Amino acid sequence: MKRTPPIQIDWKPDKKSVTPIYQQIVQFVCNRVAKGEWPIGTRLPSQRTLAESFGVNRSTIVTAIDELASYGIIEGCHGAGTQIVSNTWSLLLPPSPDWSNYVSSGFFKANHSTIQAINRLEFVPDMIRLGTGELDPRLFPKKIWQCVLEKLSQKMTSLGYLEPLGLPELREAISRHMKNLGIDAPPSCILVTSGSLQALQLISVCLLKNGSTIYTEAPTYLKSLQVFQSAGMKLSGIPMDDKGMQFGKMEQQLRKNNQQNSSILYTIPTNHNPTGITMSESRRKDLIDFCTANRLPIIEDGAYQELCFEGNPPGTLKSMDKAGMVIYLGSASKSFAPGLRIGWLIAAEPIVQRLGDVKMQTDYGASSISQWAFAELLSSGMYQNYLTDLKAELLRRRDHALAVLSLHYKDFADWTVPKGGFYIWLTLKVATNMERLFEKAAKNKILLNPGDIYDFEHNNSLRLSYAYTSCEEFKKAAITLADIIRNQL
Amino acid sequence: MKRTPPIQIDWKPDKKSVTPIYQQIVQFVCNRVAKGEWPIGTRLPSQRTLAESFGVNRSTIVTAIDELASYGIIEGCHGAGTQIVSNTWSLLLPPSPDWSNYVSSGFFKANHSTIQAINRLEFVPDMIRLGTGELDPRLFPKKIWQCVLEKLSQKMTSLGYLEPLGLPELREAISRHMKNLGIDAPPSCILVTSGSLQALQLISVCLLKNGSTIYTEAPTYLKSLQVFQSAGMKLSGIPMDDKGMQFGKMEQQLRKNNQQNSSILYTIPTNHNPTGITMSESRRKDLIDFCTANRLPIIEDGAYQELCFEGNPPGTLKSMDKAGMVIYLGSASKSFAPGLRIGWLIAAEPIVQRLGDVKMQTDYGASSISQWAFAELLSSGMYQNYLTDLKAELLRRRDHALAVLSLHYKDFADWTVPKGGFYIWLTLKVATNMERLFEKAAKNKILLNPGDIYDFEHNNSLRLSYAYTSCEEFKKAAITLADIIRNQL
Numbered sequence: 001m002k003r004t005p006p007i008q009i010d011w012k013p014d015k016k017s018v019t020p021i022y023q024q025i026v027q028f029v030c031n032r033v034a035k036g037e038w039p040i041g042t043r044l045p046s047q048r049t050l051a052e053s054f055g056v057n058r059s060t061i062v063t064a065i066d067e068l069a070s071y072g073i074i075e076g077c078h079g080a081g082t083q084i085v086s087n088t089w090s091l092l093l094p095p096s097p098d099w100s101n102y103v104s105s106g107f108f109k110a111n112h113s114t115i116q117a118i119n120r121l122e123f124v125p126d127m128i129r130l131g132t133g134e135l136d137p138r139l140f141p142k143k144i145w146q147c148v149l150e151k152l153s154q155k156m157t158s159l160g161y162l163e164p165l166g167l168p169e170l171r172e173a174i175s176r177h178m179k180n181l182g183i184d185a186p187p188s189c190i191l192v193t194s195g196s197l198q199a200l201q202l203i204s205v206c207l208l209k210n211g212s213t214i215y216t217e218a219p220t221y222l223k224s225l226q227v228f229q230s231a232g233m234k235l236s237g238i239p240m241d242d243k244g245m246q247f248g249k250m251e252q253q254l255r256k257n258n259q260q261n262s263s264i265l266y267t268i269p270t271n272h273n274p275t276g277i278t279m280s281e282s283r284r285k286d287l288i289d290f291c292t293a294n295r296l297p298i299i300e301d302g303a304y305q306e307l308c309f310e311g312n313p314p315g316t317l318k319s320m321d322k323a324g325m326v327i328y329l330g331s332a333s334k335s336f337a338p339g340l341r342i343g344w345l346i347a348a349e350p351i352v353q354r355l356g357d358v359k360m361q362t363d364y365g366a367s368s369i370s371q372w373a374f375a376e377l378l379s380s381g382m383y384q385n386y387l388t389d390l391k392a393e394l395l396r397r398r399d400h401a402l403a404v405l406s407l408h409y410k411d412f413a414d415w416t417v418p419k420g421g422f423y424i425w426l427t428l429k430v431a432t433n434m435e436r437l438f439e440k441a442a443k444n445k446i447l448l449n450p451g452d453i454y455d456f457e458h459n460n461s462l463r464l465s466y467a468y469t470s471c472e473e474f475k476k477a478a479i480t481l482a483d484i485i486r487n488q489l
Numbered sequence: 490m491k492r493t494p495p496i497q498i499d500w501k502p503d504k505k506s507v508t509p510i511y512q513q514i515v516q517f518v519c520n521r522v523a524k525g526e527w528p529i530g531t532r533l534p535s536q537r538t539l540a541e542s543f544g545v546n547r548s549t550i551v552t553a554i555d556e557l558a559s560y561g562i563i564e565g566c567h568g569a570g571t572q573i574v575s576n577t578w579s580l581l582l583p584p585s586p587d588w589s590n591y592v593s594s595g596f597f598k599a600n601h602s603t604i605q606a607i608n609r610l611e612f613v614p615d616m617i618r619l620g621t622g623e624l625d626p627r628l629f630p631k632k633i634w635q636c637v638l639e640k641l642s643q644k645m646t647s648l649g650y651l652e653p654l655g656l657p658e659l660r661e662a663i664s665r666h667m668k669n670l671g672i673d674a675p676p677s678c679i680l681v682t683s684g685s686l687q688a689l690q691l692i693s694v695c696l697l698k699n700g701s702t703i704y705t706e707a708p709t710y711l712k713s714l715q716v717f718q719s720a721g722m723k724l725s726g727i728p729m730d731d732k733g734m735q736f737g738k739m740e741q742q743l744r745k746n747n748q749q750n751s752s753i754l755y756t757i758p759t760n761h762n763p764t765g766i767t768m769s770e771s772r773r774k775d776l777i778d779f780c781t782a783n784r785l786p787i788i789e790d791g792a793y794q795e796l797c798f799e800g801n802p803p804g805t806l807k808s809m810d811k812a813g814m815v816i817y818l819g820s821a822s823k824s825f826a827p828g829l830r831i832g833w834l835i836a837a838e839p840i841v842q843r844l845g846d847v848k849m850q851t852d853y854g855a856s857s858i859s860q861w862a863f864a865e866l867l868s869s870g871m872y873q874n875y876l877t878d879l880k881a882e883l884l885r886r887r888d889h890a891l892a893v894l895s896l897h898y899k900d901f902a903d904w905t906v907p908k909g910g911f912y913i914w915l916t917l918k919v920a921t922n923m924e925r926l927f928e929k930a931a932k933n934k935i936l937l938n939p940g941d942i943y944d945f946e947h948n949n950s951l952r953l954s955y956a957y958t959s960c961e962e963f964k965k966a967a968i969t970l971a972d973i974i975r976n977q978l
Contacts, residue, residue, distance in 0.1 A: 030839040072781075072812030137647035146642040153638040158626035159826030194683065194852040201851055226850055292561075323561035337648030339857030350519035361715055362690055363683040367856035368828030 006045040006081065007038065009053055021056055025064040033073055033084055042084040044074065114438060114450060115223070121447050128477040130441075131449025132468035133221075133273060133422055134338060139393060141386050148376045152369070155376070159368050164356040166192025166344075167371040173378035174330070174344050181305060182319030183328060185346045191356050194366045196303060196331045196343040197224055202355045202362075203299065203327065203345075204231040208264065215254070215296075216266040217245045219425075219454035219461075221273040224301075225266065237456035242416070244269060244279025247287050254294055264297045269317055271304035271421025274454045274463035278419050281314040288320050298326045303334045306387055308420035309395045324348050332374055334422070335387060341366060342374045394422070397466040397474070404475050408482040412489060415464075422467035425451070428460045430489055440484050446477045495534040495570065496527065498542055510545055514553040522562055522573055531573040533563065603927060603939060604712070610936050617966040619930075620938025621957040622710075622762060622911055623827060628882060630875050637865045641858070644865070648857050653845040655681025655833075656860040662867035663819070663833050670794060671808030672817060674835045680845050683855045685792060685820040685832040686713055691844045691851075692788065692816065692834075693720040697753065704743070704785070705755040706734045708914075708943035708950075710762040713790075714755065726945035731905070733758060733768025736776050743783055753786045758806055760793035760910025763943045763952035767908050770803040777809050787815045792823045795876055797909035798884045813837050821863055823911070824876065830855060831863045883911070886955040886963070893964050897971040901978060904953075911956035914940070917949045919978055929973050935966045 013024040032038040044050065047065065051058045065082060068074045075085040121127055165171060171187035178185055193199040208214075210232040214225065218237025225235055236253065239246050245267055254263060267287075269279040279287070291298050300317040318328040328346040345355065359365065377383040401424060405415055415426040434450045441448045451461030466474060502513040521527040533539065536554070540547045554571060557563045564574040610616055654660060660676035667674055682688040697703075699721040703714065707726025714724055725742065728735050734756060743752060756776075758768040768776070780787050789806045807817040817835040834844065848854065866872040890913060894904055904915040923939045930937045940950030955963060 027839065030837070070811065070813065072814060134649060137649055140647040142646060145645070145648075149638045149642040153635040156634070157631060158629040159634075159828035160623060160626055161827045194856070197850075198852040230850065322559060324559065325561065337857075338650045338853065339648035341852065341854070341856040348519070349516065361686075361719065363687040363830065363852070364827065365830065367683070367830040367859040368826075369858050369862060370856040373858060 006043040022060045022064040026067050029068055038084050044082040127445050127447045128473050129447045129468050130477050131463045131465050134468055136468050144382050144386055148373050151376050152372050156372055162365045162368055164360045170371045170375035173375045177378050182315045188349050189352055191345045191352045192366050193343040193345055194341045195333055196329045199329050199343055199345040201227045202358055204228050206355055206358050213263045214266050215250055218456045219274055243283045247290055266299045268301040274423050275425040276416045276418030276423040284314055291325050292323045300326050300328045303331045304421035306335050310419055340370050342370050400471040401466040401474050404478045408479055422465045424464040426462045426464050444480050446481055495532040511549050511552040515556050518557055527573050533571040616934050616936045617962050618936045618957050619966050620952045620954050623957055625957050633871050633875055637862050640865050641861050645861055651854050651857055653849045659860045659864035662864045666867050671804045677838050678835055678841055680834045680841045681855050682832040682834055683830045684822055685818045688818050688832055688834040690716045691847055693717050695844055695847050702752045703755050704739055707945045708763055711943055732772045736779055755788045757790040763912050764914040765905045765907030765912040773803055780814050781812045789815050789817045792820045793910035795824050799908055829859050831859050889960040890955040890963050893967045897968055911954045913953040915951045915953050933969050935970055
């Protein structure tokens with residue numbers, strides 16, 4: 001047998017990490033193998049060399065090698081040292097898809113590391129999360145929830161498989177509830193999903209073709225659109241003004257693509273993520289006309305629809321939809337609790353049926369207990385009361401946040417004034433190194449969501465959220481951040 | 490514009506159905522359009538002709554056409570009658586994939602209509618479901634469940650997003666619980682899924698390639714394996730004897746395929762669905778050796794693992810797995826309640842991490858309330874007590890079912906004697922028209938699960954289940970069925 005020289009390794013475990021060092025080594029080797037960088041037959045250096053090059057004890061190496069051997073990834077061959085031998089699960093793992101290929105800009109790739117940093121820093125204690133797109137857990141309505149669970153313990157007498165479209169009681173409650181938004185949908189046109197993300201996934205699998213183009217606001221909530229990218233579809237960003245998406249700008253591109261009959265438009269028209277902008281009534285009407293004329297189907301993401309502070313918000317696109325162009329997505333994640341994993345999709349019956357069939361092949365439906373809980377919330381009227389209180393609290397936080405910005409940010413930034421939802425889109429007037437700003441803020445225990453995460457090209461913005469922090473926390477963090485920005489400018 | 494002649498329609502609405510006739514017509518047209526049978530430009534016959542050919546009032550046609558027009562599917566063109574015009578969502582619907590292409594036998598296709606009939610007949614009142622693979626809802630432990638919900642209403646103080654791998658408390662509880670099955674898995678090697686079906690789906694998406702071969706028992710629970718077929722993978726059935734899968738029979742085929750390094754083995758070794766067979770201890774050891782030697786990874790479906798009636802069942806494959814060949818799938822669906830939608834997957838950490846990443850892109854994790862509920866069940870010890878009671882009841886039902894079969898089926902059938910789980914596999918000694926048997930039984934209010942549904946070729950068997958029916962129901966239905974069979978023979 002031909003002996004190949006052992007590989008060179010220029011990596012060291014992180015001794016400050018909470019992960020034990022031998023585990024870091026195991027993970028390192030597994031990742032190399034999984035990525036295909038170390039094919040079968042790759043020889044590892046001797047234990048002594050490994051210990052030296054990692055700067056660790058020999059016993060740590062022995063522990064790591066034992067664990068790797070127990071996975072079947074490595075094996076000692078007499079006279080040939082330790083070799084990579086596995087071609088089982090680990091080697092089946094393909095490398096991570098490179099999403100940036102699918103987005104028209106390279107910025108998303110660079111931002112990937114920011115997203116990872118955010119995910120990590122979210123678990124650091126005492127971090128003030130100034131951009132988190134989630135309700136403050138302290139606002140969770142414990143009393144209402146206890147009441148719901150109590151009722152469930154009487155009502156739920158079994159937990160069998162449910163119908164493909166979801167619990168009939170829940171679909172009826174949603175059908176009634178949607179009338180508040182001007183949407184007249186019978187339960188047969190409603191599909192319960194495990195959050196809106198699953199609805200997008202079902203649409204990408206069932207309705208769209210490889211190579212389809214998804215038109216969407218720029219910036220937008222790109223993370224939720226990864227499902228389209230992973231299915232080989234392209235995202236195309238349409239600029240916004242203070243009235244929403246400037247759809248006229250996509251006419252030329254659309255004409256070119258539409259021949260393939262495979263484009264769709266994805267929009268969050270109300271309390272947009274991340275800008276906080278709400279599309280005006282007249283822009284909505286024009287958009288519907290434009291899409292009808294161009295036969296461009298619309299996905300209307302209504303995640304923040306029910307969080308409008310003012311009395312008469314513009315109607316949903318779905319309520320203006322005469323030609324069946326719109327699929328409406330509702331969700332309990334932003335207005336109530338993401339952990340419930342309850343969303344819903346409203347469309348014509350044959351589409352709902354088909355998506356429901358595929359959902360059954362994917363996970364046999366959403367948790368019945370979550371479905372019962374949300375049905376109870378809706379039909380008891382508790383949800384409407386809760387929403388009223390929640391909106392009052394969010395409005396209070398928004399006003400406070402805007403006041404803080406007016407006092408401390410006027411000289412060097414502009415921002416949007418949202419009419420609902422969670423977000424203020426803050427744009428610095430002078431070009432700034434946002435990565436450095438992110439790092440400096442993190443060192444000061446402030447977690448930022450830089451605008452690049454949401455955009456198709458570099459921007460100079462931050463997504464601020466007043467939903468996750470108390471007024472006091474927001475103020476404290478915003479003032480510190482203003483100092484950091486001033487120093488950096 | 491060239492006028493094409495209107496299409497001919499040879500279909501009539503079902504006047505006995507509970508679905509309103511105009512809705513049946515709407516669905517009929519939608520389905521034709523969705524399947525691509527009626528492309529854009531297709532002309533419908535005049536309203537008068539439609540009314541005549543459907544045998545309905547003109548006003549019913551008008552209502553149906555109005556609804557179709559509101560979907561944007563049809564449009565009246567002056568001088569050209571009513572035409573199919575939609576190219577929006579409805580037309581994006583591709584035709585149903587033809588699963589039978591992926592299975593080596595044509596029987597599955599024929600059986601598809603049986604599965605649909607079963608799904609329909611399950612909702613008919615007073616039907617005795619003699620083959621249903623679900624626990625009798627009357628066995629649902631209401632007291633325990635109320636106790637769980639009560640504890641949750643104290644413990645669950647928020648419902649935020651969870652970690653990608655699932656609720657840490659649940660993964661710790663599962664980790665401890667799995668020790669009962671000889672599986673030593675830290676929480677970091679456990680991924681919580683929305684039932685086992687989602688675990689299979691994640692494996693098919695992340696770990697397998699198009700064209701991979703899935704080796705599995707014949708018969709097997711084909712329905713759960715559709716996820717593989719839909720991902721372009723092939724199923725290959727391996728015959729069974731009373732000790733389980735006869736894996737030696739696949740050696741030749743495996744050698745041919747294995748060069749592509751893309752085969753896996755899927756097995757339900759304990760209380761197999763649909764045969765009730767439990768793989769013997771020595772067969773298990775041999776299988777592990779065989780798979781290790783052939784580098785053939787194993788998915789061990791443990792859905793019925795915890796429902797063994799006897800004291801010392803054979804160990805799980807995962808507990809014998811030194812080389813990391815086995816991914817173990819656990820589930821609460823068969824032993825507790827399918828509506829909980831809780832399953833778990835045990836594998837090496839890098840695999841669990843990767844599958845968890847993809848899960849997050851699919852649905853952001855399983856319902857937190859379901860996860861909290863199952864964690865509470867497990868860690869309170871209530872689950873173990875419940876299982877003891879459940880197994881005693883299932884054993885009682887099994888013994889009763891076997892006694893009924895001995896009395897009434899001995900002359901014309903053989904059957905397996907399960908050591909746990911739900912199923913008895915009954916095989917008629919003489920070739921029988923199973924479709925006719927299914928229909929005759931249904932007319933006598935007995936719902937059967939014919940063996941063809943589970944097999945790669947025609948068989949002469951039925952999957953009987955003693956889990957869903959009471960002893961009295963089983964007896965009554967089994968005696969009637971015996972008469973029907975005798976008459977048919």
